[in-house]
Amino acid sequence: MPTSSTLPKYIQVSERLIREIAAGHLADGARLPNERDMARDLNLSVGTLRKALAVLADKGLLSRVQGSGNYVRQRAGVTSVYGFFRLELPRGGGLPTAQVLDVTLRDKPGDAPAFGTATTGWRIRRLRRLDGTVVAVEEIWLDGDRATTLTAQDLSESLYQYYRDRLGLTIAAVEDRLGVAPVPDWAPAAFDLAPGKLAAHISRVSRDSAGARVEFSRTWFDYHKARYVSRMGRG
Amino acid sequence: MPTSSTLPKYIQVSERLIREIAAGHLADGARLPNERDMARDLNLSVGTLRKALAVLADKGLLSRVQGSGNYVRQRAGVTSVYGFFRLELPRGGGLPTAQVLDVTLRDKPGDAPAFGTATTGWRIRRLRRLDGTVVAVEEIWLDGDRATTLTAQDLSESLYQYYRDRLGLTIAAVEDRLGVAPVPDWAPAAFDLAPGKLAAHISRVSRDSAGARVEFSRTWFDYHKARYVSRMGRG
C-alpha cells in the first residue's frame, strides 16, 4: 500500500466524517456504528479509526461515551476554525454576511504590527451584517507577496482556503488582542456609532506553519447590536 | 497490574512532566530524550508515552518535531486553562496580581445569565493589577450551593481547584462574550475611568462535566492600560 505524499488515513477519514455531518447525512444526536464494525467497513484498524474520531471529538463534533457509543454533536457550526470567534447578536446567533467595501494594494501603515516580509500589503475593508443589520466594520491586511492580484470575488469563498483552514494544515498560531478603540473615520453611515467614539476592538494576528505570512485584522462593533462569542469544550 | 481507581498512566506521566517543566527542571527549549529511551526509563510502552506527550503538545508545552525531537516550550505560562485569556500590558506581559474587594452571598441579579440551580450566589469583586498598577475590576459569581462558606483566603489559591483545572477533569465548556459596557459604579477611584463611561467588557460562563455548576464573571479594563490576549497554536 503506497501511501506516499497523501494525507494520513485518520485525517482522510475524519474529513470524510466531517463532510457527512456538514451535509446533514449524520444528524445531530445520531449514534455511529460501533468502532469495530465501522473500522471493518472503512477497511482500517480500530486504532486508526479511533484517532480519526478523536479529531472530531476535539472539534466538538462528536461526543464519545465509554460503554455507550459515539454521538454526533452538530451544535455551533462545523466551521471549526472560524467558529472559534464568532460575531453574534446579543440574543445569540444571527445569519452572518460580509460585504467587501474596498480592496487595495498599498504600503503597510506604520502603526500596524510588523508582519510578513513585503513592504506592501493588501488592505480589505468589509461591512459585516447579522440578519441584515450592520453590526461591524473590519479591516484585514494580507502580506503583499501573498498574491499578485486580488479581487472581491476571491474573497467571497476560496475553496482552497476552506480546505486549508479546515484541515488545520497552515494556521499554526493565532493571537487575539481585545480592547477598546475609536470607531474609524471610514465607517459608513450605516454604522450608527459616530467616528471617534469608543467601540469594542479586536485585532488578530495569525501565522502559518512556515512562520512567514501573517494576517492582520481589526474589527469594531457595537456591544448592543452584536458581541463576539468564543466557545471551548464539548459542552 | 491492578490499575483500578487510579488515573490512567498517560495522564500520570503528562502531569509529572508538566510539574517538571513548571518547576524549571526542564528549561525552555530543552530537548527531551528520544521516545524509546524515555519509555524504557519510565517503564511504559512507546505508544503510552506518545499519548502523554500529545497531551503536553496540546497544551502548548511541547513542540514535537518529526525527525528531530521533542522540545520544551515554556512560553505563556503553565496554567493551561487560565492562560487561554490573559490580561497583559499593551507592550505585553506584566506581573498579574488580584486583590479581593468583597465576598458576599446574595440573591442572583435578574440580568445575569441563568446558571446553576441555587437562587443565591457568591459575588466576588476583585481589583486586578499588572506590575502594581490597577488595570481592571472584575466580578465573579459562583453558584450558591457550591460552597457553604467562602473566605478571601480560599480564593487566593485552592489546591483542589489547581489540580482540578490543571487536569482538565471538570471544566468541560467555556463561553466568552466580548463587547463594550459601562464602567460599574463600584469601581474604586484607583480605576481612573469615570463610572458609566464605556470600557471593554468580557463575560465568561463555564460548565463542568456534570453540566450543573456554572461560573459567571465580568471584567472591565482600560484599553490603554491593558488588553486581553489569547493565543492559540504552537507558534
Next chain:
DNA sequence: AGGAATTTGTGCGTATGTATC
C-alpha cells in the same frame, strides 16, 4: 437487583513511513 452483553478506554508490541540531522 443483578449479571451478562455491548461499547469505548487504556496499554502493549511491532512494523513501516517520513522528516531531520
Next chain:
DNA sequence: AGATACATACGCACAAATTCC
C-alpha cells in the same frame, strides 16, 4: 547517503462504563 527520531498504522488483550435482559 546513512543514522536518528518522530508519525502512522495494525492487532491484541484487558479495564471500565453503559445498557439490556
